[in-house]
Amino acid sequence: MGKRLETSRTRSLQWRKSGITIGLYLLIGLFLIWTLFPILWIFLTSLKTTQQINAIPPLFVFKPTFENYVHVFSGKTMTALQNSLIISCSTVVLGIVVGLPAAYVLARARFKARGQVNFWILSMRMAPPFAFIVPYYLTFRFLGLLDTHLALILINLTFSLPFAVWMLESVISDLPAEIEEAALIDGCSRFGVIRQIVVPLTAPSIAATAILTFIFSWNEFFFANILTGTTTQTMPVTLISFIGLMGVNWVQMSAAGIVAIVPTIILALLAQRFLVRGLTLGAVKS
Amino acid sequence: MTLKNRREILYLLLPSIIILFAITIYPFINGIFNSFHEWLLYRPQLGRVFVGLEQYIRIFSDVNFLKAVGRTLIYVSLAVFGSIVLGFVQALVLVREEIKGINVIRSLLIIPLVAAPVVVGFAFRFMYNAELGVLPWLLGQIGIQIPRILGDPKLALYAVILVDIWSQAPFAFLVFLAAIQGINPELYEVASIDGASYWQSLKHVTMPLLRRAFLVILLLRTIDAFKAFDILYVMTEGGPGRETEVLSIFGYNLAFVGWRMGAASAFAMIMFYIVVIISTLYIRLIQREETYG
Numbered sequence: 146m147g148k149r150l151e152t153s154r155t156r157s158l159q160w161r162k163s164g165i166t167i168g169l170y171l172l173i174g175l176f177l178i179w180t181l182f183p184i185l186w187i188f189l190t191s192l193k194t195t196q197q198i199n200a201i202p203p204l205f206v207f208k209p210t211f212e213n214y215v216h217v218f219s220g221k222t223m224t225a226l227q228n229s230l231i232i233s234c235s236t237v238v239l240g241i242v243v244g245l246p247a248a249y250v251l252a253r254a255r256f257k258a259r260g261q262v263n264f265w266i267l268s269m270r271m272a273p274p275f276a277f278i279v280p281y282y283l284t285f286r287f288l289g290l291l292d293t294h295l296a297l298i299l300i301n302l303t304f305s306l307p308f309a310v311w312m313l314e315s316v317i318s319d320l321p322a323e324i325e326e327a328a329l330i331d332g333c334s335r336f337g338v339i340r341q342i343v344v345p346l347t348a349p350s351i352a353a354t355a356i357l358t359f360i361f362s363w364n365e366f367f368f369a370n371i372l373t374g375t376t377t378q379t380m381p382v383t384l385i386s387f388i389g390l391m392g393v394n395w396v397q398m399s400a401a402g403i404v405a406i407v408p409t410i411i412l413a414l415l416a417q418r419f420l421v422r423g424l425t426l427g428a429v430k431s
Numbered sequence: 432m433t434l435k436n437r438r439e440i441l442y443l444l445l446p447s448i449i450i451l452f453a454i455t456i457y458p459f460i461n462g463i464f465n466s467f468h469e470w471l472l473y474r475p476q477l478g479r480v481f482v483g484l485e486q487y488i489r490i491f492s493d494v495n496f497l498k499a500v501g502r503t504l505i506y507v508s509l510a511v512f513g514s515i516v517l518g519f520v521q522a523l524v525l526v527r528e529e530i531k532g533i534n535v536i537r538s539l540l541i542i543p544l545v546a547a548p549v550v551v552g553f554a555f556r557f558m559y560n561a562e563l564g565v566l567p568w569l570l571g572q573i574g575i576q577i578p579r580i581l582g583d584p585k586l587a588l589y590a591v592i593l594v595d596i597w598s599q600a601p602f603a604f605l606v607f608l609a610a611i612q613g614i615n616p617e618l619y620e621v622a623s624i625d626g627a628s629y630w631q632s633l634k635h636v637t638m639p640l641l642r643r644a645f646l647v648i649l650l651l652r653t654i655d656a657f658k659a660f661d662i663l664y665v666m667t668e669g670g671p672g673r674e675t676e677v678l679s680i681f682g683y684n685l686a687f688v689g690w691r692m693g694a695a696s697a698f699a700m701i702m703f704y705i706v707v708i709i710s711t712l713y714i715r716l717i718q719r720e721e722t723y724g
Binding site: 169170172173176177179180181183184186187190198199201202203243244246247249250251254256262265266268269271272273274275276277278279280281282283284299300302303306307310335336339360363364366367370371380381382384385393395398399402405406409410412413414417420421424425 | 443444448450451454455462525536541546547551553555558562597602605647651654657658665679686687695696699700702706707710
C-alpha cells in the first residue's frame, strides 16, 4: 500500500515537472514569436516584389528577389550609409578621446566639485533631447552649419561624452590604484599612466563603450532628422524618403531597414556582457 | 590614491569640461533667453521681440498642450508598466540555466532594444497597414474586423504604446535578469529547506531583493518613455487628428512645423523641468533605499 502511494506520488511529481517544462518552453516560444516576428516580417518583405506584398492572405513562402537590396546598395541609400558611418565613428572617437581623461580624474581624484561634475553628467542622460535641439538648431543656422556632418557630430556629443565618462569612470574605479602609484614613483607622467596602464587594462570596457556609443549614434533620429539635408542624411532619416506621393515603397524601405539594423544587432551581441552596465549608467553592476 | 596636483587635474579634466559646458550650459542659457521672446522664423523681418512670460502663459493655457500632457501620462504609464511586467516575466523564465540554448534565446530577446526605433516604427506601421498589413489580416481570421488600426482615434495611441513596449521590454528583461542572477543561491536553498514553494520564495526572496533594480528600471523607463519621439513620429506623426500627439510631438510641431522659436524654447524649458522633477524624486527614492534597504 505504502509503496503504491510512493510510486503514484513520484509519478505525479514527474508529471508535474514535465508539465512545468512544457509550459516553460511554450512561454519561451511565445516570447520568441513576439520578439522576432516583426523583424522576420520586414526581412521577408525586403525579399518580395510589390505584387507579392499585395497578396491576400500575406505570403510566407514565395520566390525571393534581391532587387530591393540592389537598389539599397546604390544611389542615395549608399550615401546615407556612408554618412551614418562617418558620423557614428567620429562621435565614438571624440567621445572616448575627450571622455577618458575626465573619467580617470573623476575616478581617482578627490576634489570639491567632483560630486557636482558627476551630477551634471548624469543629468545629461536625463535631459530631453528637445531641450537641446532648439538652441542648437538656431546656433548652427547662424553659423551656417546646418546640413553638415560636423553639426550632427557636435550635437551627438551631448549623449556620447557623458556616456563615455560615466562608463569609463565606473570601470577605472574598479582598477587597483597600486600599479599606477608605482609607475608615478618611477617618474611616469599622469598622461603616460593613462596611456600605458589605464588604457590597456580597460581595453575591453573601452571597446564596449565604443560599441554602445556607436549603436546610439547609428540609431539616432531626432537630431539627424532636423539637422541634416539630402546630402548628409543618415540611415534612419533616409528611410523617411521611401514615403512618396504615391504611397510608401514598402519593399525597398524594408531592405533599407534590414541594412540599418543588422550592424547594430551584430555589435550588440559582441558587447552583450556590457549592455546592462551601459544602459543603466552603472546603476546596476553586471 | 588621490590626485593631488591641481594643475594635473585641470589639464586632464579641462577639455571635457569645456566641451560639456559648450554643449550643455550654453544652449541652456540661450534657451532661457529665447523663451522670453517672440521669434517667428517664417517672418525674419520681425526679428526677436521681448514678450516676458507671455510664451509660458500661452503654452499653459493651450488646450492642445493640456491634452498632450494627458496623452503623455497615458503613454508613459502604460508603456512603462507593460515593459516592466513583460521584462520581469521574461527574466524569471530565462534565469533558468537548464533551458536548452539559453544564451542564444537571451541574445535574440534583446534585438528590439538595439534595432533603430525608426525601423521598428516602420515595421509596425507596415504590419498595421489596412490593405497590406499582416495584423489586420490575422485579426480578421479570428473574427475581429479593425482594418485601420492607426487611423482609429480610439486605438491609435494604444497601438503605438504596444510598439514602445515591444522595443523597450528587453531593457527591463536585461536588468532584472542581471539582478536575479546576482541573488545568493543559498537564500533559495534555505527557503526550500523551510518548505517554501516557488511562488513563496519568489514573493519573499526574489521580489524584495529586486527593489533597487526595479527602481532603476522605473526611473530610466519613465524618462525614456517621456522623451519617446521616433516611433510615434514615424508611425502617426501625432495623428489621426491629434490623437497621438504627446508632448515630444507637440514640441516638434511648435518648433519645426510652426517655426515659433520663442514658444519652442519656453516649451523646451518646461520639458526640462518635468524631467528634473521626475529624476530628483526617483534619485531620492533610490538614496533612501540605499540608506535603509
